[in-house]
Amino acid sequence: MGISTDSTPRYTYQLPVAAAPSEPPSAAEGAAASLQDALLVGNLLWFVRLRWVAISALTAFGAAGLLVRGAFPPLGLRPPTGWPFLIAALLLLANFGYLGHARWIVRNPQHRGAAWNLWVQIVADLLALTVVVYFLGSLETAAPFMYLAHVVLACIFFPRWQSFVVVVVASGLYAACVIVERLEIVHTPGIYLDPLLRQAMTGHSAFPWVTASSALGIFFVVWFLASHLSSLVRQQERELADANVRLTIAQRDKTRHMLRTTHELKAPFAAIAANAQLLLRGNCGVLPGEAAEVVRRIAARCRRLAIEIQEMLQLANLQSADEQPKPLRLDLAEMVHWAIARVGAAAQARRVTVDADLAPAHVVAVEDHIKMLLTNIIANAVAYSYEGGTVRVRCHVAASDGPVITIEDEGIGIPADKLPRIFDEYYRTEEAVRHNKDSTGLGLAIVRHVAASLEIRVQVESAPNCGTRFTLRFPRAG
Incomplete structure (x- = not known):
């Protein structure tokens, strides 16, 4: 299903420019x-x-x-x-x-x-x-x-x-x-x-x-x-x-607890996933049909939980007041290419085409943070597109506004009254849950924290069944 060509207006939401993560x-x-x-x-x-x-x-x-x-x-x-x-x-x-x-x-x-x-x-x-x-x-x-x-x-x-x-x-x-x-x-x-x-x-x-x-x-x-x-x-x-x-102390303790818990969970889930794959490959003998289906569900669930653990770690690290990596001068076009490659398998599985038009644009930022930001938005665009749709990614330098990236999909869209909440942790609209049951609800919370720390202005335009467009306006590189 393509983006609607009628006059249905898209609703616009500007993510408030928030303070950086809490101090100790x-x-x-x-x-x-x-x-x-x-x-x-x-x-x-x-x-x-x-x-x-x-x-x-x-x-x-x-x-x-x-x-x-x-x-x-x-x-x-x-x-x-x-x-x-x-x-x-x-x-x-x-x-x-x-x-x-x-x-x-x-x-x-x-x-x-x-x-x-x-x-x-x-x-x-x-x-x-x-x-x-x-x-x-x-x-x-x-x-x-x-x-x-x-x-x-x-x-x-x-x-x-x-x-x-x-x-x-x-x-x-x-x-x-x-x-x-x-x-x-x-x-x-x-x-x-x-x-x-x-x-x-x-x-x-x-x-x-x-x-x-x-x-x-x-x-x-x-x-x-x-x-x-x-x-x-x-x-x-x-x-x-x-x-x-x-509240600052409580937030710090919460972040530390999240980091500790997620680190402790990574190894057991990795072991479960590895053993499930061994069973599916027949290393322990051929499984009966029903047993194989159960193991496949276990493996799929492990993959989803592994993604959620990874996102929880990313979010906890962003919220942590510990020393952050040194910012570097980065080419946003290269970062977008990397993010597109990262979600390539998911796009191929959903038969979603990612169309990129990228001009060099430079920012000074932490590389991992930029990758998290772009990967989460592009992955969302792919996940909430209809099969056979197209995700368009544009990167250019505005004459008066610095580097700008737009990411637009042809997906399910977002109702106007729910736009202000999409950046909350674990929040998912009913439409999103029906369309994609595997999402964690943490991706856009990560985007919010990265945008706050780098002073990136994020604008979302969407309407139900009319797709969604994210516009990211970056500060000029010094």
Whole structure:
């Protein structure tokens, strides 16, 4: 049966680009620490970007005080003088320093200075913010609540006790600002133009202390809530990290057990298969008809189990974190020729023609992995073709996409809802089981692992009774 010539559409599935096989537990724990450092660096850079907004706002505020001074008095506000520019300039210089240090940390990941960078940023910002609050008015405006931004950020960046230090520092700076203002150690008229308004708002003897105490109380309430939520999130992150390490250990133990078991099974099944062949050849005398049929079934079953053991070994080796063979520069056309020869007997038995159109295309990869990848896909194409069908294999180099291999059959096809599962271990569709009872369901799982380790993009196009096309896009050879 040939590929349908009607307009029946093929469904397309793109195998997600997955991570390479699991790392050993020690590497996983190290990766968790590296991830924490990477998160700190990410927070550091985000904080630097956020500060550009604050610098721009201060500059715009100062520019408005110079360029449109007449717009402030009708609003009852005092135009700012030069202090916004001074603070913006200091923050600008500091921000370049933070950014330079962050880039140095990225280039030298062994030096863990991100936390100190964040601490310096927060303390310097609190000092600058205290000056802003002093000039705007520490009691008659809502400016003190700008401290809350840094309190919340500290809860996100740091453990709870460190964020508590930040809220204590912020509270101390604000309290000092109020005291300096009340004692008029450094005179500032505030943002409001009418001095009577400021006097009316702050003239009551209890007002400054009630207002300051309320603000400080709000600081600590916000810190308590934000730090509590942040602690819950961190606890969940730690639990997830621990679970990931346990899963990595379990996966490693599973892989080792699979390798050990399959190695132990190889020799007994090889012995059974060899003895069955001796019996079938009559080395122990002529077998009765029924006995010969039983021995033939034993031999066939041994062949199938030998293939399954071989695939289990391949899959376990791919999943293992042990040292892998060195990648080599390979010609994909030669690898495809090898894979076609490997499945030649099966193709001949099913009267399936393999039509190859191969141009030289080079990749850097482990040779055995490429052979496993191609052999499994071509073997599947042959196994699920109808008798007398054709499997077409093409290899070329795309101008903008690197080496590309397509493997297309005229077989039973795959339903759309089952395409995402064909790369799962031991998964087989009902149609596949009816068509080929000897498959193990491991071939495409091997393909998935090889594709992940080599960053090969795999696309599958198929529809029931319309055949299947695999497209493999390889990274360019270096």
